[in-house]
Amino acid sequence: MIRVAAIADVHFSMDSRGRLRDHWSRLHESADVLLIGGDLTTHGEREQARVLAEEISVVQVPVVVVLGNHDYHSDDADGVRDEMERAGAVVLEGESTTLQVNGIRLGVAGAKGFGGGFAGACGSAFGEPEMKAFVRHTERIAARLYDELNGLQADYRVALLHYSPVKETLAGERLEIYPFLGSYLLAEAIDKAGADLAIHGHAHLGQEKGVTARGLPVRNVALPVLRRAYAVYNLEHHSAHEADEMAEAVLAQ
């Protein structure tokens, strides 16, 4: 088993110092890794990322992050990334990493993701160049996510995103803005490659739990959704024998 802590949308600024420090300093007692799903800052300034880096420095387990849309606002995403890496975090943007935790390999493929909407109500690469560019940006990210997930050699695989791959975790948000909150192309990539868990943020008014079309668990860990310093997900594979025993126990009830 591996214990994955996750949070997103912490939106750090100069007034955020110490906001998560107490919780994160004890995180290693309940989790083996911390994943942060983007929107690290309010508007993507290096100085804001530095405040979050100070908080990350107290975390005693590996930290893996992706950036969110807010982290691009000041056109200094490289500065945000640099501050995270100086704090020891692994930053993924269309990339992946494999961590060794107690002899178990955890593979994480990470990307910001992007919008476009969900099957039946989504944008297409059609018409004006701006519309094509919008949709093709998501297509490129989804293709990269698939490649990175598919290439992971690990005992457990997690997709770490900022934008949502499914609409179930958006419930509570206004339907009109769903195309700006995520894209089914991300879920399609995850389902095709396979994963044990998909993490995202971005939808502050959404809900925590959802699944892909293939039934893979998706969790929206935006801070305004969780209202706690992080969630912990214990990932565990059951052997075929254990699965049979559990099925028999359920049938016997």
Place this chain on the structure above:
Amino acid sequence: MNTDYQYLVGRIQAALAAHPRTNKLDVKIMIAGGKVHLLGQTATEERRLAIAEVVAEAVPDMDVRNELTVMVIGSPCQAEDICD
């Protein structure tokens, strides 16, 4: 909703998103009884006050009611087991 109010809500949302003091996208804005009501949560008291100030600058002729609350971050609760 009064047609003019719709445009006001749009103007306020644009100001909150773009203003460097706020850069906030998830404030619920309601105009009722000629007043602007701001609903939702912020991370800090400083940001709660900044949002109301930015809105007041965007629509200086309107009465702004700041009903935002500051989110309290809770301790992590029980882990969820995800098994296949």
